Amino acid sequence: MENYFKLEHTSKDSKARAGTIETQHGRIETPVFMPVGTQGAVKAVEHRELHELQAKIILGNTYHLYLRPGIEVLEKFGGLHNFSNWTGALLTDSGGYQVFSLQELRKISEEGVEFKSHIDGSKHFFSPEKVVQVQKIIGSDIMMVLDECTPYPATYQQAEQSMELSLLWARRSKNEFVKSGNEKMQRLFGIAQGGMYFDLRRRYIEEMVGIGFDGYAIGGLSVGEPPEMMYDVTGVCAELMPADKPRYLMGVGTPENILEAIEMGIDMFDCVLPTRNARNGQLFTTRGKINIRNAKYKFAEEAIDENLDCYASRNFSLAYLRHLTISGEILGLQLASLQNIAFYLWLVRTAREKILKDEYVSWKKEVLEKL
Amino acid sequence: MENYFKLEHTSKDSKARAGTIETQHGRIETPVFMPVGTQGAVKAVEHRELHELQAKIILGNTYHLYLRPGIEVLEKFGGLHNFSNWTGALLTDSGGYQVFSLQELRKISEEGVEFKSHIDGSKHFFSPEKVVQVQKIIGSDIMMVLDECTPYPATYQQAEQSMELSLLWARRSKNEFVKSGNEKMQRLFGIAQGGMYFDLRRRYIEEMVGIGFDGYAIGGLSVGEPPEMMYDVTGVCAELMPADKPRYLMGVGTPENILEAIEMGIDMFDCVLPTRNARNGQLFTTRGKINIRNAKYKFAEEAIDENLDCYASRNFSLAYLRHLTISGEILGLQLASLQNIAFYLWLVRTAREKILKDEYVSWKKEVLEKL
Numbered sequence: 181m182e183n184y185f186k187l188e189h190t191s192k193d194s195k196a197r198a199g200t201i202e203t204q205h206g207r208i209e210t211p212v213f214m215p216v217g218t219q220g221a222v223k224a225v226e227h228r229e230l231h232e233l234q235a236k237i238i239l240g241n242t243y244h245l246y247l248r249p250g251i252e253v254l255e256k257f258g259g260l261h262n263f264s265n266w267t268g269a270l271l272t273d274s275g276g277y278q279v280f281s282l283q284e285l286r287k288i289s290e291e292g293v294e295f296k297s298h299i300d301g302s303k304h305f306f307s308p309e310k311v312v313q314v315q316k317i318i319g320s321d322i323m324m325v326l327d328e329c330t331p332y333p334a335t336y337q338q339a340e341q342s343m344e345l346s347l348l349w350a351r352r353s354k355n356e357f358v359k360s361g362n363e364k365m366q367r368l369f370g371i372a373q374g375g376m377y378f379d380l381r382r383r384y385i386e387e388m389v390g391i392g393f394d395g396y397a398i399g400g401l402s403v404g405e406p407p408e409m410m411y412d413v414t415g416v417c418a419e420l421m422p423a424d425k426p427r428y429l430m431g432v433g434t435p436e437n438i439l440e441a442i443e444m445g446i447d448m449f450d451c452v453l454p455t456r457n458a459r460n461g462q463l464f465t466t467r468g469k470i471n472i473r474n475a476k477y478k479f480a481e482e483a484i485d486e487n488l489d490c491y492a493s494r495n496f497s498l499a500y501l502r503h504l505t506i507s508g509e510i511l512g513l514q515l516a517s518l519q520n521i522a523f524y525l526w527l528v529r530t531a532r533e534k535i536l537k538d539e540y541v542s543w544k545k546e547v548l549e550k551l
Numbered sequence: 552m553e554n555y556f557k558l559e560h561t562s563k564d565s566k567a568r569a570g571t572i573e574t575q576h577g578r579i580e581t582p583v584f585m586p587v588g589t590q591g592a593v594k595a596v597e598h599r600e601l602h603e604l605q606a607k608i609i610l611g612n613t614y615h616l617y618l619r620p621g622i623e624v625l626e627k628f629g630g631l632h633n634f635s636n637w638t639g640a641l642l643t644d645s646g647g648y649q650v651f652s653l654q655e656l657r658k659i660s661e662e663g664v665e666f667k668s669h670i671d672g673s674k675h676f677f678s679p680e681k682v683v684q685v686q687k688i689i690g691s692d693i694m695m696v697l698d699e700c701t702p703y704p705a706t707y708q709q710a711e712q713s714m715e716l717s718l719l720w721a722r723r724s725k726n727e728f729v730k731s732g733n734e735k736m737q738r739l740f741g742i743a744q745g746g747m748y749f750d751l752r753r754r755y756i757e758e759m760v761g762i763g764f765d766g767y768a769i770g771g772l773s774v775g776e777p778p779e780m781m782y783d784v785t786g787v788c789a790e791l792m793p794a795d796k797p798r799y800l801m802g803v804g805t806p807e808n809i810l811e812a813i814e815m816g817i818d819m820f821d822c823v824l825p826t827r828n829a830r831n832g833q834l835f836t837t838r839g840k841i842n843i844r845n846a847k848y849k850f851a852e853e854a855i856d857e858n859l860d861c862y863a864s865r866n867f868s869l870a871y872l873r874h875l876t877i878s879g880e881i882l883g884l885q886l887a888s889l890q891n892i893a894f895y896l897w898l899v900r901t902a903r904e905k906i907l908k909d910e911y912v913s914w915k916k917e918v919l920e921k922l
Contacts (some may be wrong), residue, residue: 220875223880223881226882228862248874249849249874253850262869264871265868367746371846479624480628483630496635497636503619503620509590511597515597522865
């Protein structure tokens with residue numbers, strides 16, 4: 181396995197790292213935030229706008245894409261890149277999280293998971309092997325293994341059982357991945373489970389590193405546990421993961437969560453917060469969080485966020501965005517989504533700059549006070 | 552009144568005209584289509600995208616803008632241009648049509664119309680004078696007088712009474728407009744009413760021209776009458792309107808309607824069809840109308856519309872747009888809206904080229920066959 185990930189620098193003041201990931205669809209500088217495009221589109225944002233905001237990689241979801249547009253369509257188009265005309269890099273979540281969220285609609289066995297489509301109730305079966313195959317068809321630059329997301333809370337025994345299943349699946353995923361050739365130079369990441377139990381996390385990661393993946397993710401967090409617990413588990417996991425592979429904290433989180441995790445040595449992030457909150461009128465700005473519906477912005481002439489180099493941030497007043505939001509104008513969703521993604525990308529880009537200058541911790545403190 | 556409208560050419564094969572309208576926010580070439588931005592935003596389309604598509608003028612609605620963001624906000628910002636940061640030209644409808652659509656919520660007298668806000672039920676009063684004043688605050692380049700849109704069907708007597716009221720209001724609007732100065736070089740258009748009765752339309756237009764406006768609109772059409780009747784009334788009206796002023800057919804219509812009306816000498820159009828239909832998955836393309844939800848596009852690799860110079864039209868396949876639409880992705884609304892507006896603007900721009908070459912009628916025939 182050649183060295184597609186390069187660790188460039190570790191900040192002298194912490195474990196925060198700067199690196200690069202090479203893909204068939206461009207180079208990604210880490211730490212990186214990946215906007216979520218579950219169904220092959222980031223909500224309310226055009227591809228060219230993602231490029232403009234310097235998003236190098238976005239997320240897709242295997243479960244959703246498998247159901248819609250469906251594998252035959254993706255096969256005909258030669259993958260999601262061609263189908264959607266997204267030219268940047270692409271990571272696909274395995275869809276395990278979505279399948280297990282279906283609750284009533286699924287049946288788990290060692291072999292895999294049977295589930296009913298949330299769209300039309302049709303029956304489907306995902307095995308670890310199948311999920312690798314589907315992601316091969318999607319053509320994602322980074323694929324994730326099928327895992328069982330351990331619920332919170334879980335007893336030690338539950339977490340251990342769940343972890344054993346995920347480990348078994350991780351091994352089968354790797355075998356399938358190796359067996360099936362790799363003409364698109366795709367990468368396969370493992371996902372650490374083990375609930376909130378440090379020793380389970382440790383065992384999992386040791387086994388997983390033994391199997392050998394292109395990168396290592398931390399799953400099963402941001403599932404309702406207190407933030408301190410999330411930080412503790414993240415710290416323990418990051419510590420155990422090999423330094424020469426990217427580390428990805430899945431589905432996390434707030435700007436604060438991300439900055440704390442970067443300090444622990446995490447490289448990759450994704451989260452629906454920036455786009456989902458945008459659609460609720462919640463803005464992330466360099467001056468802090470804003471509820472744009474608030475009456476105090478009715479006459480506010482100031483730009484949405486002067487400090488960001490983004491069409492939405494600089495060209496429109498808070499008052500205009502408030503008006504659009506209150507009036508239910510789609511343009512309001514568009515501008516708010518641009519602002520929030522611009523903010524998240526600015527945050528990790530600046531984190532990287534500070535890491536390279538060994539100033540990460542002092543900058544983090546400063547920026548968290550402002551936010 | 553200086554000559555802000557220049558009639559450049561009348562096609563030798565018909566009454567179709569090409570001209571230019573000068574505004575404080577740029578020159579408009581006619582025939583022109585004006586995308587509708589009722590609340591100060593075109594639905595699902597960014598301002599920069601409207602510029603990209605060469606939209607020179609968009610519509611706002613006085614009734615909606617008066618209620619939201621409200622006059623105090625627009626006053627503080629010095630008008631809708633500054634508030635919304637739309638730098639092109641702006642025409643505002645008087646809001647008469649909206650107020651009269653409220654039905655239960657309004658009370659008409661000679662003085663004006665009392666109505667209740669559709670948003671919060673609060674009571675308001677529009678007089679012709681007030682509507683001019685509100686549009687002065689909005690700062691629209693072209694303002695429309697308050698009129699009563701005669702319903703269809705209406706008896707001769709109903710249409711005549713309604714027309715008398717609109718005429719009275721037109722006179723008062725002009726007086727208010729003259730009285731109040733014109734530092735923003737705004738223009739005021741009259742609106743012909745008279746129902747489907749030719750002699751009422753004739754009387755109305757003669758009186759209206761006597762009052763003297765910067766342009767003349769045809770109102771009260773596209774209200775449920777058969778298309779032949781609409782064409783007949785449009786033809787009669789256009790004939791009677793002075794050649795040296797722009798002629799505007801309000802709220803019309805389909806591509807076919809627009810091409811027929813251009814042939815009768817109409818210069819300006821607005822309609823919600825391109826944006827509203829886009830949101831229902833109905834596309835206007837140079838190959839004809841398309842329902843993008845249709846299963847036959849599931850695997851369709853062809854571009855949405857190769858013949859249009861538009862981001863959406865050329866960069867995305869029918870299959871991808873179908874997927875976005877079926878999956879409820881906002882990006883689907885965005886791309887479909889871009890496509891439809893691009894199509895309408897292409898249509899009138901090409902009409903203009905053909906008029907200048909005296910080839911309008913043969914081109915119209917050709918293009919209608921394709922659509």
